[in-house]
Amino acid sequence: MENARQVEAYMDPRSTVGGGVEDAYGEDRATEEQLVTPWTFSVASGYSLLRDPHHNKGLAFTEIERDAHYLRGLLPPVVLTQELQEKKLMHNLRKYEVPLQRYMSMMDLQERNERLFYKLLIDNVEELLPVVYTPTVGEACQKYGSIFRRPQGLYISLKEKGKILEVLKNWPEKTIQVIVVTDGERILGLGDLGCQGMGIPVGKLALYTALGGLRPSACLPITIDVGTNNEQLLNDDFYIGLRQKRARGQEYEDLLHEFMCAVKQQYGEKVLIQFEDFANHNAFDLLAKYSKTHLVFNDDIQGTASVVLAGLVAALKLVGGTLADHTYLFLGAGEAGTGIAELIALEMSRQTGTPIENSREKIWLVDSKGLIVSSRMESLQHFKKPWAHDHEPVNNLLDAVKAIKPTVLIGTSGVGKTFTQDVVEAMASFNEKPVILALSNPTTQSECTAEEAYTWSKGCAIFASGSPFDPVEYEGKIFVPGQANNAYIFPGFGLGLVISGAIRVHDEMLLAASEALAQQVTQENFDKGLIYPPFKTIRKISAHIAANVAAKAYELGLATRLPRPDNLVKYAESCMYTPAYRSYR
Ligand SMILES: NC(=O)C1=CN([C@@H]2O[C@H](COP(=O)(O)OP(=O)(O)OC[C@H]3O[C@@H](n4cnc5c(N)ncnc54)[C@H](OP(=O)(O)O)[C@@H]3O)[C@@H](O)[C@H]2O)C=CC1
Ligand SMILES: CC(=O)C(=O)O
Ligand SMILES: [Mg+2]
Numbered sequence: 001m002e003n004a005r006q007v008e009a010y011m012d013p014r015s016t017v018g019g020g021v022e023d024a025y026g027e028d029r030a031t032e033e034q035l036v037t038p039w040t041f042s043v044a045s046g047y048s049l050l051r052d053p054h055h056n057k058g059l060a061f062t063e064i065e066r067d068a069h070y071l072r073g074l075l076p077p078v079v080l081t082q083e084l085q086e087k088k089l090m091h092n093l094r095k096y097e098v099p100l101q102r103y104m105s106m107m108d109l110q111e112r113n114e115r116l117f118y119k120l121l122i123d124n125v126e127e128l129l130p131v132v133y134t135p136t137v138g139e140a141c142q143k144y145g146s147i148f149r150r151p152q153g154l155y156i157s158l159k160e161k162g163k164i165l166e167v168l169k170n171w172p173e174k175t176i177q178v179i180v181v182t183d184g185e186r187i188l189g190l191g192d193l194g195c196q197g198m199g200i201p202v203g204k205l206a207l208y209t210a211l212g213g214l215r216p217s218a219c220l221p222i223t224i225d226v227g228t229n230n231e232q233l234l235n236d237d238f239y240i241g242l243r244q245k246r247a248r249g250q251e252y253e254d255l256l257h258e259f260m261c262a263v264k265q266q267y268g269e270k271v272l273i274q275f276e277d278f279a280n281h282n283a284f285d286l287l288a289k290y291s292k293t294h295l296v297f298n299d300d301i302q303g304t305a306s307v308v309l310a311g312l313v314a315a316l317k318l319v320g321g322t323l324a325d326h327t328y329l330f331l332g333a334g335e336a337g338t339g340i341a342e343l344i345a346l347e348m349s350r351q352t353g354t355p356i357e358n359s360r361e362k363i364w365l366v367d368s369k370g371l372i373v374s375s376r377m378e379s380l381q382h383f384k385k386p387w388a389h390d391h392e393p394v395n396n397l398l399d400a401v402k403a404i405k406p407t408v409l410i411g412t413s414g415v416g417k418t419f420t421q422d423v424v425e426a427m428a429s430f431n432e433k434p435v436i437l438a439l440s441n442p443t444t445q446s447e448c449t450a451e452e453a454y455t456w457s458k459g460c461a462i463f464a465s466g467s468p469f470d471p472v473e474y475e476g477k478i479f480v481p482g483q484a485n486n487a488y489i490f491p492g493f494g495l496g497l498v499i500s501g502a503i504r505v506h507d508e509m510l511l512a513a514s515e516a517l518a519q520q521v522t523q524e525n526f527d528k529g530l531i532y533p534p535f536k537t538i539r540k541i542s543a544h545i546a547a548n549v550a551a552k553a554y555e556l557g558l559a560t561r562l563p564r565p566d567n568l569v570k571y572a573e574s575c576m577y578t579p580a581y582r583s584y585r
Pocket of ligand 1: 439
């Protein structure tokens with residue numbers, strides 16, 4: 001009687017649906033308002049095993065496993081091999097015509113059966129990279145609130161200030177080797193996507209595992225939510241982040257500092273923290289500040305630099321000369337642009353034995369206000385100042401191309417369609433083989449398409465882009481564009497740091513990674529005009545990059561994992577995660 005009265009008191013008069021203690025099946029003895037304990041088993045078996053993505057094998061559980069793990073009757077009788085599961089999933093995936101559907105299907109698979117997800121990604125890397133990574137991940141981030149099903153990483157917002165260590169402890173895995181963190185302010189070339197930038201750390205870490213062989217359980221995606229200045233998201237009912245303008249200044253710095261300290265406290269000195277898609281007004285400062293105390297790597301500044309330098313070194317085989325014989329012009333003078341420029345200058349100086357200031361004179365950058373020249377010095381952000389050379393002001397790209405006459409044109413502006421026909425034709429008018437790299441992502445932001453580059457240059461351009469383009473036929477010849485994307489570098493780079501137990505990142509490691517990548521371009525690739533090896537060999541490439549990076553860490557005295565293995569390539573390969581199913585006792 002007392003109980004019934006309580007129930008009545010608890011019932012929401014607006015509710016049209018019953019349940020709780022009145023439930024005919026007695027499944028749920030609590031009313032909706034009563035507190036309940038969300039208890040669960042800790043060892044996966046039976047039904048919970050099928051729902052544990054780390055151990056689930058779906059229809060591939062063997063008869064013996066079905067008996068031993070209480071799976072009888074929970075699965076239909078057939079037993080499939082992992083290969084057949086893969087075949088079926090690829091068949092289903094290919095039926096989707098909308099890229100976002102493929103993305104969601106892959107994310108569902110990752111949530112359901114992790115090993116199968118990685119098997120698909122590894123075996124079909126060229127087909128699936130554009131699905132889990134650029135360009136589709138860009139669209140996924142834009143629509144993240146609408147397609148959100150289950151959280152895939154850690155969200156640390158201003159609400160968690162003072163409690164970040166506790167938040168890290170909530171993550172189920174304790175041995176973390178790599179964190180990819182964003183604050184969502186510069187997601188690809190799509191701008192401020194706030195908390196919805198989470199798709200990027202998730203995607204990057206999927207590549208850490210698939211391309212670089214880091215264990216999935218050792219990877220942690222994190223989004224720091226300090227608000228967003230994207231009005232559309234702030235007004236979107238489905239937005240998943242804090243509904244406020246971005247915190248700046250001391251409030252931002254304090255949250256980031258708490259985060260950085262908590263990470264080191266929780267995971268130790270050797271956890272790699274990869275900064276991804278921060279806006280440049282924070283990215284350079286964070287990297288400078290924490291590179292002294294933490295193992296940090298900014299993918300947009302450093303990873304991109306390493307991949308582009310590798311492509312340029314390889315391109316020299318096609319265009320001739322040394323790095324120092326060329327003249328470089330960038331559209332975009334932010335993280336990617338100045339990061340690449342600095343590494344080219346560093347390598348040039350190393351090769352020629354001249355001071356870096358001299359090498360920088362071969363490199364020019366254009367930002368939204370025109371060519372970076374010394375008369376603009378006072379108003380330039382600190383990372384642009386080294387590139388302010390003596391020249392009269394030039395306020396658009398075409399005039400800059402005509403004035404500087406670069407042999408290499410690199411797009412890092414985040415703005416699509418900026419390499420116009422006039423620009424490409426100008427490049428082709430004074431270069432036999434102009435090198436044109438349109439690095440901005442996703443595809444919509446690419447400075448030009450592969451077809452435009454080849455057609456407007458009359459088939460002369462050596463072209464690569466940040467997001468993939470299909471081969472192009474021009475005057476009966478097939479041109480295969482390369483993909484100049486930091487995805488070539490960061491998985492192997494991170495593996496190299498992990499296997500050597502490195503405690504700091506050093507510029508020489510970026511050069512070592514770059515060198516390893518350039519060495520992987522074969523004559524067969526060059527014959528096709530490619531300056532990068534195909535992604536299908538990426539695990540081998542990653543092992544070589546890891547070995548070179550680890551060797552440099554040992555050489556610089558920054559490695560802690562001793563003794564140094566003799567054959568670092570073999571060692572790197574032996575450390576790589578493979579997604580084949582394990583047998584359960
Ligand atoms: N392929 C790859 O691996 C990578 C590609 N990227 C891509 O590069 C792009 C830029 O990234 P990031 O460097 O981090 O971004 P930043 O915001 O740091 O830099 C963008 C730069 O482009 C300039 N810019 C913007 N609009 C124009 C314009 N219309 N004309 C000329 N310059 C312009 C900006 O000028 P101002 O300073 O005056 O505002 C700024 O210097 C993104 O699309 C990103 O996806 C990034 C990393 C890796
Ligand atoms: C590839 C990458 O890191 C970017 O576009 O930001
Ligand atoms: Mg990035």
